[in-house]
Amino acid sequence: xxxxxxxxxxxxxxxxxxxxxxxxxxxxxxxxxxxxxxxxxxxxxxxxxxxxxxxxxxxxxxxxxxxxxxxxxxxxxxxxxxxxxxxxxxxxxxxxxxxxxxxxxxxxxxxxxxxxxxxxxxxxxxxxxxxxxxxxxxxxxxxxxxxxxxxxxxxxxxxxxxxxxxxxxxxxxxxxxxxxxxxxxxxxxxxxxxxxxxxxxxxxxxxxxxxxxxxxxxxxxxxxxxxxxxxxxxxxxxxxxxxxxxxxxxxxxxxxxxxxxxxxxxxxxxxxxxxxxxxxxxxxxxxxxxxxxxxxxx
Amino acid sequence: xxxxxxxxxxxxxxxxxxxxxxxxxxxxxxxxxxxxxxxxxxxxxxxxxxxxxxxxxxxxxxxxxxxxxxxxxxxxxxxxxxxxxxxxxxxxxxxxxxxxxxxxxxxxxxxxxxxxxxxxxxxxxxxxxxxxxxxxxxxxxxxxxxxxxxxxxxxxxxxxxxxxxxxxxxxxxxxxxxxxxxxxxxxxxxxxxxxxxxxxxxxxxxxxxxxxxxxxxxxxxxxxxxxxxxxxxxxxxxxxxxxxxxxxxxxxxxxxxxxxxxxxxxxxxxxxxxx
Numbered sequence: 001x002x003x004x005x006x007x008x009x010x011x012x013x014x015x016x017x018x019x020x021x022x023x024x025x026x027x028x029x030x031x032x033x034x035x036x037x038x039x040x041x042x043x044x045x046x047x048x049x050x051x052x053x054x055x056x057x058x059x060x061x062x063x064x065x066x067x068x069x070x071x072x073x074x075x076x077x078x079x080x081x082x083x084x085x086x087x088x089x090x091x092x093x094x095x096x097x098x099x100x101x102x103x104x105x106x107x108x109x110x111x112x113x114x115x116x117x118x119x120x121x122x123x124x125x126x127x128x129x130x131x132x133x134x135x136x137x138x139x140x141x142x143x144x145x146x147x148x149x150x151x152x153x154x155x156x157x158x159x160x161x162x163x164x165x166x167x168x169x170x171x172x173x174x175x176x177x178x179x180x181x182x183x184x185x186x187x188x189x190x191x192x193x194x195x196x197x198x199x200x201x202x203x204x205x206x207x208x209x210x211x212x213x214x215x216x217x218x219x220x221x222x223x224x225x226x227x228x229x230x231x232x233x234x235x236x237x238x239x240x241x242x243x244x245x246x247x248x249x250x251x252x253x254x255x256x257x258x259x260x261x262x263x264x265x266x267x268x269x270x271x272x273x274x275x276x277x278x279x280x281x282x283x284x285x286x287x288x289x290x291x292x293x294x295x296x297x298x
Numbered sequence: 299x300x301x302x303x304x305x306x307x308x309x310x311x312x313x314x315x316x317x318x319x320x321x322x323x324x325x326x327x328x329x330x331x332x333x334x335x336x337x338x339x340x341x342x343x344x345x346x347x348x349x350x351x352x353x354x355x356x357x358x359x360x361x362x363x364x365x366x367x368x369x370x371x372x373x374x375x376x377x378x379x380x381x382x383x384x385x386x387x388x389x390x391x392x393x394x395x396x397x398x399x400x401x402x403x404x405x406x407x408x409x410x411x412x413x414x415x416x417x418x419x420x421x422x423x424x425x426x427x428x429x430x431x432x433x434x435x436x437x438x439x440x441x442x443x444x445x446x447x448x449x450x451x452x453x454x455x456x457x458x459x460x461x462x463x464x465x466x467x468x469x470x471x472x473x474x475x476x477x478x479x480x481x482x483x484x485x486x487x488x489x490x491x492x493x494x495x496x497x498x499x500x501x502x503x504x505x506x507x508x509x510x511x512x513x514x515x516x517x518x519x520x521x522x523x524x525x526x527x528x529x530x531x532x533x534x535x536x537x538x539x540x541x542x543x544x545x546x547x548x549x550x551x552x553x554x555x556x557x558x559x560x561x562x563x564x565x566x567x568x569x570x571x572x573x
Contacts, residue, residue: 016571047573054405055398055572071405082402087395089315096314097399104307104403106300144399 004031005066005079005151005183007052012061014047014207021047023207024061029185029200031151034178036198036215037187040293044207045187046084049156053082065152077105081145082154086137090130094121094140097129098147107147115146120169134161142173152183159193171197191289205293218288226261228268229253229277239271240264253277304404304413308387312421317386325379325425326432333371333433337440340364345444365449366458368437370527372429373462377469377523378494379429380422384473385490387414387421388563389483397572411564415474415556422470426463434459461545462527468552472519475559481567494520516543522551 007029014022022044029035039045050056052063054070065073065080073079088097098112116125119139124132129140138158145153155174159167174197178184188194191201195215202212211218229252230236236254240247245267246257256264261280268275281287312318344364388411391397404410438448449455473490480486498520505515515521525548543551 050571050573053402055401057571073405076405077403080402084398085395087398089311089390089394089396091315091317093314096310100307100310100314101399101403103310104303104400106303 004181006030007063007065007152007154007183007185008067009048009052009063010061012048012051012063013059014044014051014056015059021207022051022058025204025207025209026061027202027209027212029183029202031183032178032181033199034174034184034186034194034197035200035202036191036194037185037202037204038191038194038289039189039204039210041189043189043204043293045189045204046156047207048204049082049084049154049185049187053080053084053154055084075105075148077101077107077150078148079150080152080154081148081150082156083138083141083145083158084156086134086141088129088132088137088140091128093126093128094132094143095125097140098143101144102147105148111147111149115143118146119143135163135166138162138166138170142170150182153177153185155184155186157187157189159188167193191286195285203289203292205295210292210295215285218285224259225281226256226258226264227253227277227279227281228256228261228264228275230268230273230275232273235271236268236273236275239268239273242271243267255281300404300406301409301413304409305416307403308410308413308417309420312383312387312417315390317390318383318421321379321383322425322428325376325429328379329372329376329429329432330436332375333368334436334440336371337364337368337437338443340368341440341444341446344446364446365437365441365455366528368441369430369433369449369455369459370462370524371437372433373426373465373527374524376425376429376433377466377520378490380418380425380466380470381473381476381490381494382487383421383425384418384470385477385486386473386483387418388474388477389481389486392481393483395572401572407568408564411474411478411560411568415471415560418470418474419467422473423463423467425470426466429466430459430462458528461549464549465523465526465552468526468549468556469519469523471556472552472559475556475563478563478568479559479566517551519552519555522548522555524548526552 009028010026012022012025013020025044025048037045047056048063051058052070062069070076070080094116095112098115099109102109102112113122116122119142121136121139121143124136129137132140138161142158145155158170162170174184174186178199186194186198198215200213201215201218203210228236233254237247240254240256245264247254258264259280261278265275265278391400400410401407438450441448476489477486480489498518502515502518502521505511516525522543525543526545528545
């Protein structure tokens with residue numbers, strides 16, 4: 001395993017005709033961590049990854065692995081494992097699919113059953129890919145990334161189409177890769193899909209960098225809050241006023257600037273107010289993410 | 299050796315889907331139908347010249363010309379199959395978007411296309427062997443059933459078969475070139491069928507009517523292929539004696555078409571962004 005490889009995107013731009021897909025984008029991805037590459041559909045994530053992998057030519061700027069372009073890697077599949085759109089010939093079996101590329105990359109044929117086992121696909125190895133479910137295709141795409149036991153993993157929307165069990169599995173998979181010191185770059189258009197497994201985030205919108213840094217840096221962007229509601233909303237508001245709590249009203253109820261729902265409940269109890277909703281607002285991360293992305297679109 | 303690895307990978311690609319044997323079966327059926335059928339008809343006609351003449355058949359080639367004509371059906375009608383196999387080896391990568399894993403495993407795109415060219419040359423020769431086994435097997439059986447010479451004791455016949463296998467191999471590389479120029483699979487298949495089954499026969503016939511155009515017409519790929527093989531149903535059916543290249547010139551014309559198309563395709567569509 002080649003480990004400790006750093007991905008560096010520097011001043012990267014890509015234009016398709018008149019459309020600017022990626023616009024002067026720079027960020028780095030560190031080894032030993034899972035980095036979430038986030039942004040709405042069409043933000044330029046896939047284009048960036050394809051430039052990094054030598055499949056799309058950059059208009060300007062560079063995308064390198066420890067300073068080397070994909071094209072210049074001596075043994076690419078043993079350095080970088082990439083799963084982009086699940087691309088297979090429907091008439092070929094999973095085993096043959098992997099064999100074809102292992103041969104081209106000079107990887108021992110014994111790796112094929114090993115990686116099929118690793119992604120839990122041994123049972124279906126000799127079935128034609130045309131009959132696979134989306135989840136099975138995603139697993140086969142991951143088996144391809146593992147062929148060369150590389151130090152870097154580049155995964156484009158690997159969670160798409162997976163069932164809850166599959167999602168749980170891939171989270172564990174990415175965590176264990178990073179734990180072994182490998183570099184993991186995973187893209188998603190939904191923060192919630194990856195937030196449990198990423199250490200760092202890179203957020204882009206309209207081809208431009210919006211934010212990069214540790215996941216925790218997102219938390220400060222919106223304060224945690226409690227959502228509370230009552231059949232008698234005015235009485236509830238009065239009780240909150242009495243307790244000295246700040247709040248705003250929206251469709252869901254009152255959003256109280258107080259992270260602990262217990263204290264809000266207590267304030268209502270003191271005022272003798274009947275409640276029909278009381279819960280903490282989801283970690284604020286998703287809101288921060290959406291706010292950043294929308295900001296980038298203006 | 300990354301070149302050998304790329305070639306080995308292309309062979310695995312060719313043999314791990316059903317396309318090669320589907321085309322081989324169709325090729326066998328097509329050649330068997332024409333070589334066996336025409337062998338039987340020509341054999342009967344040469345035995346019964348009067349009946350054949352009354353049926354409107356004016357010119358029956360002498361017995362010793364029959365065998366090469368019938369055997370060469372393998373390439374003169376079968377050449378469309380290696381073209382398709384070669385073209386599908388390239389267009390399939392575009393259609394199923396397998397260029398992504400292919401170029402991830404081997405980022406040197408020219409090397410990949412070169413490996414396809416080489417692999418399909420061999421695959422085309424394989425289809426050539428299959429086609430000639432069919433045409434010689436059935437043709438010789440039909441001829442000997444009518445007591446005619448099979449020509450199999452003559453080294454010229456075997457040289458013709460060898461040149462026919464070479465022609466089939468070269469046709470497969472033309473398929474690779476076409477596929478890399480026109481990556482749309484449906485468009486490629488339509489072009490192959492329309493050109494080989496309709497456009498070129500018409501052009502050859504039209505070109506043979508005038509000595510100036512006949513000079514140009516001999517460079518049409520089908521004409522070059524017939525020149526390489528040395529015998530063809532078309533030379534029997536042609537209106538006049540017609541112009542024809544030397545066999546080695548015919549081979550060079552086919553090779554040049556395959557190489558030039560592949561090089562142009564490799565410098566254009568093959569270089570494009572894979573999205």
